[in-house]
Amino acid sequence: MEEQKRTYYVSIASGEILEQAAEPEGQFKIRATDEEVKHLKEFMVDNYKADWKSFWEAHVPFKQYHTNKTNPEYDDTMKEMYAMIYELGDEETRQHISSMGYVGSDNLD
Incomplete structure (x- = not known):
C-alpha cells in the first residue's frame, strides 16, 4: 500500500x-x-551543521570564500534541500525555487 502524501509548509530560515x-x-x-x-x-x-562549520571558518582573517573547505559542503546541502523541496512542491513553490537559480526543470535530470 502506498503511503499517503500530506501538505506541509517548509521554512528554510527556521529549519x-x-x-x-x-x-x-x-x-x-x-x-x-x-x-x-x-x-x-x-x-x-x-x-545546519555545515552552516556552523563555515561560520567558524569565516572568522579566519584573510581566508577567501573559495578556499574555505566547509563552504562547498554548505552549498551542496542547500542544493539538495532545494531540489527536494522543488520535487515535492506545488507550482508556486517550483516557480519560486526556479527563480532563485538553485534548481529548475532543466537542472533536475
Whole structure:
C-alpha cells in the first residue's frame, strides 16, 4: 500500500517543516509522505551543521570564500534541500525555487 502524501509548509530560515502555515510568506508548500519529510529533515540538519562549520571558518582573517573547505559542503546541502523541496512542491513553490537559480526543470535530470 502506498503511503499517503500530506501538505506541509517548509521554512528554510527556521529549519521547520509544519503541517500548518506559520507565516504568510517565506514558506514553501509541499506534498510529502512521512518518509519524504524525514529525509528532508535530515538534509536540514546536515545543512545546519555545515552552516556552523563555515561560520567558524569565516572568522579566519584573510581566508577567501573559495578556499574555505566547509563552504562547498554548505552549498551542496542547500542544493539538495532545494531540489527536494522543488520535487515535492506545488507550482508556486517550483516557480519560486526556479527563480532563485538553485534548481529548475532543466537542472533536475
